[in-house]
Amino acid sequence: MSTLSSVYKKIIIRDIISETQDVKTFKLGYADGSPLEYEAGQFITFVFPKHELAEERRSYSFSTAPKIDDVPAITLKRVTNGEYSRWFIDHAKPGDALLTIGTSGYFTLPDDLGKYKRLILLAAGSGITPIFSLLKRALQEYPSLQLVLIYSNRTAADTIFYNELIGLQQEYSERLTIEFLFSTSPNLLRARLNKGLLENLLKKYSHDDHAQSLFYLCGPYDYMRMATIVLQTEGVPPENIRRENFAIVKPVQKRFPPDQEQHAITLYMEGNRYTFEVQFPETILQQAKKNNIPIPYSCESGQCGTCAATCTKGHVWMWNNEVLTDSEIQKGRVLTCSGYPVGGDVVLEI
Incomplete structure (x- = not known):
């Protein structure tokens, strides 16, 4: 143990x-x-x-x-x-x-969700899991918000929460629209979510008013990659697209910190104070683990956000970040699993 x-x-x-x-x-x-x-x-x-x-x-x-x-x-x-x-x-x-x-996790609804007109959710297979959670909260707490769910599966029988979703669609018929896509459908134009179909659905539901739409995506890597490219090509602001990765494939580190000198880390966590030294090639998390400092973590590759901390002094450079938004980074949030102290000593809070 x-x-x-x-x-x-x-x-x-x-x-x-x-x-x-x-x-x-x-x-x-x-x-x-x-x-x-x-x-x-x-x-x-x-x-x-x-x-x-x-x-x-x-x-x-x-x-x-x-x-x-x-x-x-x-x-x-x-x-x-x-x-x-x-x-x-x-x-x-x-x-x-x-x-x-x-x-933990950052695949959550923002505090300012009320400023958006619509929430467009894209899920494939078991990617519905966090999407279903978000859908229920949005329906319950934001009565003026329009919601669209685009949900891909093989058949209706393979569709997780199918009956529950039908029930929600009937209960919130004026606010919730669900597009079920089945890969076994004889209508090949609607069998799988593809570039052309997503472009058409985007025009139908977002009405070229993409800044007023917030998008959440969860599904296989290729599915989310295609959807992200289409959304950005059609003019959806990157900050309006949130993604959740289930199958974590650790990327190869190809970027390295501009400062590879040793610096001190002071970490405040759950009422405790820890101090340790970090120097490339060890990340903050890697060195903390070696010192038996219990920073929470999961993916260890900048893709889940479990290890996030707030930097209150100094600067942390991250070689990969697929979780934190620009606004969160501006508030000092950093990922310790892909982060290195640069330019001097650093103070973190978890």
Whole structure:
């Protein structure tokens, strides 16, 4: 077990619901009875001990929304070569215990959502999980907002939350429109989301008023890459596009900090003060781990945001950032997993 095990909390699986043939929802709660706090669109990271001083981490999105759903829950799809997704789907049972570092994630609704006219959500397969969470919160809390969900699957039977979504569409018929796309459809023009179809849907729902639309994307890498390119080509401001990556493929580091000297890090976290030295090629997170400093993390490649901190003094240079928006960076948010101190010493808060 990792020497950082004291920062983990125990989660209990309270109940399990079958959604489709290879998808299940798992209702969760802390073993000590304390509330499991999270925001719509966020995820929870589990720690799986492998052997002495070794562990693996996996993050799963909440499909529930706080104050709307009584019990927090995650929804998983079996992945063919996924060791832990197969355990959840094939072997997990109510009462099983898991270790977690808690909840995190930036795939959430902004505080200024009310200034937008519409929320356009794009999901493929199990990418609906955080999208469903966001959808429920937006419908409940923003009555003037128009919502569009573009959801791709193989068939209706393979569509996670199909009946629930139909129910929401009927309940909020004046505000919610859902475009179901099935790859088995005989109408090949609507079988899969492609460049031409997305362009047409964008004209239909965003009305060339893209600055007033906020887009959330979740699905396979190629799906989101295509959608992002189309949206930006059609004039959607980059800051209006939010993405959530499920299959993390660690990129190769091709950029290196302009300052590769050693600098001091002072870190304030949960009432504790830590000091350590960082020098390239070690990132802030890598050096913290070597010093047994329990910075939360998951992907270790600038793609999930679990390790984010606020820089209150100095400057942190990041070789990869697929999570933080420009406005968040302006507020001092940085990713410790891809970050290096440059130009002097740094003070961080988590």
